[in-house]
Amino acid sequence: MSAQEIGKVIPWALALVVAAFVPLMASPYWLSMATTMAMFVVLATSWALFSGPTHYISLATAAFFGVGTFVTGLGFQTLPFWMLPLIAAALGGILAALVGMVTLRLSGVYFVIFTLGLAELVRQVVTWVQNQTGQRGMYVLTSITEKDIYWMLLGLAALVYLAGWLIGRSKLGFALRIIGNDETVARHVGIDTAMAKVALFTIPGMAAAAVGAILAPRYIYIEPSTAFAPLLSFQVVIMALLGGTGRLWGPLAGVIPFTLLWEFITRQAPNQTLLLLGIVFLLIVYVLPGGFVGLWGRIRRRLHQGGGA
Amino acid sequence: MFILITGLLLGGTYALIALGLNLQYGVARIMNLANGELLVAGGFAAFWAYTAAQVSPVAALVLVAPIAFAVNWLIYRIMLQPLVSRAKSRGALEVDSILATFGMSFALVGIMTAVFGGGYFNYAYLSQPIDIFGSSYGQNRLVAFVLAAIIGLGLWLWLSYTRAGLRLRALAVNPNSARLVGIDTRAASAQAFALGGAITAVGGALISMFFTLDASVGVLFTMKALIIVIMGGVGDIRGTIVAAMILGICETAVARLIDPGLTLAAAYVLFLGILLFRPQGLFGKKPT
Numbered sequence: 325m326s327a328q329e330i331g332k333v334i335p336w337a338l339a340l341v342v343a344a345f346v347p348l349m350a351s352p353y354w355l356s357m358a359t360t361m362a363m364f365v366v367l368a369t370s371w372a373l374f375s376g377p378t379h380y381i382s383l384a385t386a387a388f389f390g391v392g393t394f395v396t397g398l399g400f401q402t403l404p405f406w407m408l409p410l411i412a413a414a415l416g417g418i419l420a421a422l423v424g425m426v427t428l429r430l431s432g433v434y435f436v437i438f439t440l441g442l443a444e445l446v447r448q449v450v451t452w453v454q455n456q457t458g459q460r461g462m463y464v465l466t467s468i469t470e471k472d473i474y475w476m477l478l479g480l481a482a483l484v485y486l487a488g489w490l491i492g493r494s495k496l497g498f499a500l501r502i503i504g505n506d507e508t509v510a511r512h513v514g515i516d517t518a519m520a521k522v523a524l525f526t527i528p529g530m531a532a533a534a535v536g537a538i539l540a541p542r543y544i545y546i547e548p549s550t551a552f553a554p555l556l557s558f559q560v561v562i563m564a565l566l567g568g569t570g571r572l573w574g575p576l577a578g579v580i581p582f583t584l585l586w587e588f589i590t591r592q593a594p595n596q597t598l599l600l601l602g603i604v605f606l607l608i609v610y611v612l613p614g615g616f617v618g619l620w621g622r623i624r625r626r627l628h629q630g631g632g633a
Numbered sequence: 634m635f636i637l638i639t640g641l642l643l644g645g646t647y648a649l650i651a652l653g654l655n656l657q658y659g660v661a662r663i664m665n666l667a668n669g670e671l672l673v674a675g676g677f678a679a680f681w682a683y684t685a686a687q688v689s690p691v692a693a694l695v696l697v698a699p700i701a702f703a704v705n706w707l708i709y710r711i712m713l714q715p716l717v718s719r720a721k722s723r724g725a726l727e728v729d730s731i732l733a734t735f736g737m738s739f740a741l742v743g744i745m746t747a748v749f750g751g752g753y754f755n756y757a758y759l760s761q762p763i764d765i766f767g768s769s770y771g772q773n774r775l776v777a778f779v780l781a782a783i784i785g786l787g788l789w790l791w792l793s794y795t796r797a798g799l800r801l802r803a804l805a806v807n808p809n810s811a812r813l814v815g816i817d818t819r820a821a822s823a824q825a826f827a828l829g830g831a832i833t834a835v836g837g838a839l840i841s842m843f844f845t846l847d848a849s850v851g852v853l854f855t856m857k858a859l860i861i862v863i864m865g866g867v868g869d870i871r872g873t874i875v876a877a878m879i880l881g882i883c884e885t886a887v888a889r890l891i892d893p894g895l896t897l898a899a900a901y902v903l904f905l906g907i908l909l910f911r912p913q914g915l916f917g918k919k920p921t
Binding site for chain 1: 664863909
């Protein structure tokens with residue numbers, strides 16, 4: 325690591341330390357808020373790791389997340405808790421690799437459509453299996469507190485950032501940037517584009533499943549319709565795009581304001597959350613392409629030009 | 634036999650919806666994910682006409698179609714044309730239009746929930762049974778199927794034998810070449826998008842005759858229409874109709890024989906097979 329890189333890492337490390345102290349100071353309300361934010365930071369950042377460079381819009385988050393909650397729901401009584409996120413991540417990664425192998429050879433539209441229905445597909449199958457075996461929802465009663473959940477999510481967020489940073493430096497990251505710019509060029513210089521995309525897609529799959537496993541105790545009662553709620557996928561997409569996928573910090577910049585806004589709307593006008601979601605989607609497309617990251621880039625450029633003239 | 638006929642009757646309406654989406658995606662090049670919401674809006678209109686003014690859903694089509702045409706034309710002109718103009722490549726347009734139409738879809742669900750409430754709605758129109766080959770079916774399903782078949786046939790004749798239809802087909806093949814032979818691609822795209830939207834809304838009005846809708850059910854129809862379009866091949870009317878029938882029969886069979894909760898899963902298994910073995914569609918040629 326060069327001195328310059330160390331200089332870049334220090335603010336992140338400091339931010340992590342500060343974030344780690346939040347549960348000791350915050351009220352229960354703000355702790356719950358911080359947990360929600362930590363959850364979305366992991367989901368949106370890992371989403372952007374894949375969708376940012378490749379421009380494939382994944383709506384599979386809810387499917388991976390649901391798989392994760394079910395791993396905890398089924399295994400928390402027999403296995404130590406620390407193993408569950410790992411198992412969930414492995415399953416999520418396998419599911420992502422399978423989905424990726426089927427759809428990522430084809431154009432982006434196929435991928436969007438397939439991931440759009442994936443959560444519903446898994447939910448229908450799980451519900452059916454539960455009906456067959458006569459089982460309903462599950463209670464997840466553990467001694468894990470909100471604080472523990474928050475710290476685990478924070479650790480996971482640190483891992484995701486580390487992964488993003490490493491990928492950015494690696495050959496895979498370089499290959500992905502070429503694919504994002506022009507896939508034909510990428511193929512001509514000898515990049516196995518399908519394999520690169522599948523490999524990268526396993527990261528949001530693993531992260532979202534692990535988040536699901538960690539968060540399961542928070543829900544206490546798990547049933548398919550809540551575990552696989554498709555809304556989650558859209559929230560993640562919108563937060564990541566609002567922040568911008570061009571930089572590693574982009575999704576974070578989207579998660580914080582959107583979570584606060586969402587909370588506000590949910591309390592003021594619970595029936596209008598979908599309208600809000602739609603309006604923010606349209607805002608991003610028409611007013612903020614590139615999200616806050618793109619906006620920041622434009623502001624900086626203007627400042628530079630102003631200073632030079 | 635029961636499964637076959639019910640599936641075909643269902644597939645007829647699916648075919649109409651998917652034809653609407655296929656016009657929007659195949660000709661206007663807009664992947665319209667708000668398609669299902671416009672369908673539900675068409676269903677709402679028919680419901681409202683029937684319960685408030687005792688207008689039969691069939692007569693309501695005369696009103697639903699032109700209104701939906703106008704609304705979709707405006708949507709294309711105001712919301713989507715700027716995206717088409719600024720897009721550098723087909724891929725960029727695809728991402729933009731997917732996000733924009735997702736936005737519209739959520740906004741529409743929000744608005745419809747606010748206006749009509751979150752509850753289910755249905756009405757009884759021609760709900761008497763009719764006997765075909767010894768089993769009974771709802772008359773409304775039969776009427777919906779016949780109407781869908783007439784409209785689909787009309788669309789096919791129009792596209793195949795009129796000059797306006799030829800323009801749209803040329804646009805579907807290649808927008809850049811279409812411009813070379815003097816086709817106003819902007820106007821033709823707007824027309825195709827509006828026509829597709831009108832057909833979808835009519836399909837919604839037909840479905841509302843025998844299917845219970847609610848404000849948020851649209852996405853389910855969007856998914857089914859997408860699967861049909863991809864299965865049949867983008868821009869291929871014959872393929873769309875065959876694919877819709879296959880999906881209708883397949884769903885009915887799964888709902889009857891295994892579990893009604895698995896219909897979407899069945900559609901997805903079909904979709905998966907298509908993606909694995911024939912991603913270019915049932916009748917599509919392999920890209921060279």
